Amino acid sequence: MSFLNKEICDGDNPDLTEERRTATFDTDRMAQVIYGSEKFAARRRQITKSISRIPALQDTKPLAFMTREEKITEACRELDVLSDHWEQLIYVNDEEEALHLHREVIGMEGHPFALHETMFIPTLVSQASDEQQEKWLGRARKREIIGCYAQTELGHGSNLRKLETTATYSPSTQEFILHTPTITALKWWPGALGKSSNYAIVMADLVIKNKSYGPHPFIVQLRDEKTHQPLPGITVGDIGPKMAFNGADNGFLGFDHFRIPRGNLLMRHNRVEPDGSYLKPPHAKIGYSSMVKVRSRMAMDQGLFMAQALVIAVRYSAVRRQGFLEDKSQEVKVLDYQTQQHRLFPSIARVYAFIFCGLETIQLYEKLILDVNKNGDTSGMADLHSLTSGLKSVVTHFTGQGIEQARMACGGHGYSMASYISEIYGVAVAGCTYEGENMVMLLQCARALVKAVELVEEGHPEKLSPMMAYLTKPSVTVDLTVGPEAYVKIFQLIAKKQAFKATEQLHKFMVAGDSRDVAWNKSAVELTKASRLHTRLYILKTFIRRVESITDISVKAALTDLLNLHLNYELLDVASYALADGIMSSTQMDFIKNQLYSSLEKIRPNAVSLMDSFQFSDLQLRSVLGRRDGHVYQNLFEWAKSSPLNQSEVLPSVTQYLKPMMEKSKL
Numbered sequence: 001m002s003f004l005n006k007e008i009c010d011g012d013n014p015d016l017t018e019e020r021r022t023a024t025f026d027t028d029r030m031a032q033v034i035y036g037s038e039k040f041a042a043r044r045r046q047i048t049k050s051i052s053r054i055p056a057l058q059d060t061k062p063l064a065f066m067t068r069e070e071k072i073t074e075a076c077r078e079l080d081v082l083s084d085h086w087e088q089l090i091y092v093n094d095e096e097e098a099l100h101l102h103r104e105v106i107g108m109e110g111h112p113f114a115l116h117e118t119m120f121i122p123t124l125v126s127q128a129s130d131e132q133q134e135k136w137l138g139r140a141r142k143r144e145i146i147g148c149y150a151q152t153e154l155g156h157g158s159n160l161r162k163l164e165t166t167a168t169y170s171p172s173t174q175e176f177i178l179h180t181p182t183i184t185a186l187k188w189w190p191g192a193l194g195k196s197s198n199y200a201i202v203m204a205d206l207v208i209k210n211k212s213y214g215p216h217p218f219i220v221q222l223r224d225e226k227t228h229q230p231l232p233g234i235t236v237g238d239i240g241p242k243m244a245f246n247g248a249d250n251g252f253l254g255f256d257h258f259r260i261p262r263g264n265l266l267m268r269h270n271r272v273e274p275d276g277s278y279l280k281p282p283h284a285k286i287g288y289s290s291m292v293k294v295r296s297r298m299a300m301d302q303g304l305f306m307a308q309a310l311v312i313a314v315r316y317s318a319v320r321r322q323g324f325l326e327d328k329s330q331e332v333k334v335l336d337y338q339t340q341q342h343r344l345f346p347s348i349a350r351v352y353a354f355i356f357c358g359l360e361t362i363q364l365y366e367k368l369i370l371d372v373n374k375n376g377d378t379s380g381m382a383d384l385h386s387l388t389s390g391l392k393s394v395v396t397h398f399t400g401q402g403i404e405q406a407r408m409a410c411g412g413h414g415y416s417m418a419s420y421i422s423e424i425y426g427v428a429v430a431g432c433t434y435e436g437e438n439m440v441m442l443l444q445c446a447r448a449l450v451k452a453v454e455l456v457e458e459g460h461p462e463k464l465s466p467m468m469a470y471l472t473k474p475s476v477t478v479d480l481t482v483g484p485e486a487y488v489k490i491f492q493l494i495a496k497k498q499a500f501k502a503t504e505q506l507h508k509f510m511v512a513g514d515s516r517d518v519a520w521n522k523s524a525v526e527l528t529k530a531s532r533l534h535t536r537l538y539i540l541k542t543f544i545r546r547v548e549s550i551t552d553i554s555v556k557a558a559l560t561d562l563l564n565l566h567l568n569y570e571l572l573d574v575a576s577y578a579l580a581d582g583i584m585s586s587t588q589m590d591f592i593k594n595q596l597y598s599s600l601e602k603i604r605p606n607a608v609s610l611m612d613s614f615q616f617s618d619l620q621l622r623s624v625l626g627r628r629d630g631h632v633y634q635n636l637f638e639w640a641k642s643s644p645l646n647q648s649e650v651l652p653s654v655t656q657y658l659k660p661m662m663e664k665s666k667l
């Protein structure tokens with residue numbers, strides 16, 4: 001079957017055109033599944049098209065050849081152009097469209113609005129009272145002010161209870177006095193804080209009458225709105241170059257008894273009255289909701305990062321020919337090697353799985369904020385916190401691995417910045433650290449798991465949330481040939497065993513006399529393993545659910561192949577648990593391996609189109625290897641020629657050092 005696939009163009013590299021002709025589904029239809037709706041998939045294409053008509057937004061110089069200052073200047077120029085066209089390009093206040101616009105135009109390097117859109121505005125939405133929103137939200141949305149989220153300090157990022165920045169209430173002036181008492185209290189890392197933002201949400205320890213109430217969010221003006229100079233009492237700057245993400249000015253910030261009005265404490269959920277009396281929030285951790293918001297996005301965003309790397313690697317693998325199979329008259333596409341497929345296709349499956357999880361958790365967060373803001377209902381907070389804590393950790397870890405494999409799959413050219421994969425990798429793996437270091441977040445997920453196991457052990461399985469219900473499932477013998485549900489059952493048994501084992505170990509140390517904290521630390525590796533399995537089970541179930549719900553027959557068939565690959569790959573990856581506990585036999589293992597290898601063959605004809613379906617433009621990909629038209633070699637040569645080193649035949653460094661050195665050596 002051949003589809004009139006919109007990606008096919010006669011001027012393209014014939015190897016890619018051939019790949020596109022073999023696709024068994026329509027990439028526009030697949031895009032609807034990826035982006036959650038026909039409407040949004042169409043809007044994305046429309047926005048991409050509109051961007052392509054704005055000459056000032058077409059890339060001129062490769063980012064790889066720019067200095068950090070040039071990258072930041074270029075990002076600001078593009079933001080300015082975007083701002084002029086904002087209302088024609090996207091529906092104002094539509095977060096997904098704004099993110100698409102930024103991703104497409106500015107790329108991975110980051111930009112001054114990265115935290116404005118993802119944390120500053122969302123914090124105002126979730127934490128500011130109606131009156132405070134009236135004052136700041138409209139201005140923020142119109143980009144009259146630029147904001148960021150300043151929480152992490154030089155000395156503390158993970159352990160928020162020990163943040164040192166203080167906000168001491170002065171009833172006589174009805175002000176908070178922000179202060180940085182030590183060097184370790186300097187805010188350190190917040191994106192776009194250093195040079196771009198003139199406002200920040202600052203998380204500081206609220207102190208009233210010498211009593212500490214823990215971290216609370218304050219809106220703070222940092223710079224003069226006319227001159228952009230830091231206000232007196234504020235020290236602010238850039239923390240220097242990073243592994244990647246260098247178009248963003250992650251910053252430091254210190255306060256010297258800096259005064260802000262009482263009304264700058266965000267007061268949707270808690271209040272400080274003029275006399276200093278404190279009204280506590282309906283849930284102790286409600287002030288952390290912006291972190292949950294970003295974590296709930298991360299499965300989607302990381303999935304898209306990995307997708308970009310895979311579009312590049314898969315397209316390149318279809319035009320790169322090296323070595324022979326049967327026919328010795330023509331070298332084969334490297335995509336035909338089983339090892340190449342095994343390197344790339346399981347990650348393609350994970351991309352789809354992560355994105356389906358992201359579509360779900362983004363909605364769960366939206367629902368939670370509605371429940372909290374409209375009805376004061378905080379009952380969903382604990383579950384979403386544990387789910388997103390596990391998910392961000394598992395997804396970022398596998399995304400890093402998948403992108404690195406994509407780089408290696410491109411051989412030597414993958415290592416060149418022309419591939420753009422190194423930048424994608426550098427940005428993606430930051431996600432293992434930001435929004436909660438992965439081990440720390442896996443241990444947060446483990447708290448919920450241990451509580452659930454304890455409920456089962458205490459004879460209260462009815463109190464388990466639906467996500468934990470598998471902890472009550474009895475051991476059964478499973479016939480894998482019956483389909484996805486059999487895989488779920490085995491995975492459930494593996495995850496359940498590990499959750500009980502880790503809890504048992506924790507209890508054993510406690511019975512032997514350790515405090516819970518010490519016993520927890522002695523069991524931490526086992527606990528993180530339990531969290532990973534629990535989360536991978538959720539990912540697997542979400543993938544199955546999503547594929548089952550698809551109505552387009554050819555899209556569903558292509559994704560079923562991908563799902564089968566995922567099920568077999570995941571189970572094989574955790575087989576050591578299953579074999580050790582006698583959950584699976586070695587005969588079943590052989591069955592899984594064979595299924596996996598035949599899935600690779602089934603996916604092969606659709607590989608390019610599965611990645612084309614993400615509909616990333618060349619502008620967004622910024623990759624010579626991943627070009628949609630597949631004309632890699634001539635463009636690699638053009639790219640190299642544009643290197644600043646090639647703008648003269650003899651470099652000053654040669655004249656100054658190498659020539660005299662060679663001359664000296666002749667003497």
Ligand SMILES: CC/C=C\C/C=C\C/C=C\C/C=C\C/C=C\C/C=C\CCCCC(=O)SCCNC(=O)CCNC(=O)[C@H](O)C(C)(C)COP(=O)(O)OP(=O)(O)OC[C@H]1O[C@@H](n2cnc3c(N)ncnc32)[C@H](O)[C@@H]1OP(=O)(O)O
Nearest residue numbers: 103108118157158159160285288381382385434435436447
């Ligand atoms: C993200 C990018 C998004 C979009 C970008 C998209 C497009 C742009 C395109 C291209 C640009 C390119 C790339 C962008 C990439 C990167 C840059 C962009 C953004 C980066 C953003 C990064 C921002 C940050 O990092 S902000 C700082 C984040 N910091 C943390 O996460 C700190 C982690 N620590 C904590 O959260 C807490 O300290 C803790 C949870 C570990 C412990 O807290 P605490 O000590 O207070 O509690 P405990 O005693 O442990 O627990 C008590 C009980 O409370 C429960 N709990 C804790 N937290 C919560 C919560 N949030 N909700 C509900 N419940 C909670 C806990 O479980 C305990 O419960 P129990 O019942 O008693 O067990």
Ligand SMILES: Cc1cc2nc3c(=O)[nH]c(=O)nc-3n(C[C@H](O)[C@H](O)[C@H](O)COP(=O)(O)OP(=O)(O)OC[C@H]3O[C@@H](n4cnc5c(N)ncnc54)[C@H](O)[C@@H]3O)c2cc1C
Nearest residue numbers: 149150151152156157158189190191430433434435436439
């Ligand atoms: C690109 C980037 C952007 C960022 N943007 C922002 C931003 O916009 N705003 C902001 O406020 N912050 C931001 N951050 C900071 C980020 O949120 C923190 O770095 C992160 O939360 C980790 O905290 P940390 O640096 O203190 O790590 P640490 O906690 O010091 O981690 C060091 C090691 O200690 C381990 N560890 C720590 N505590 C425990 C524990 N309880 N149990 C077991 N192991 C533990 C960790 O696992 C890790 O291996 C950003 C960071 C990066 C890299």
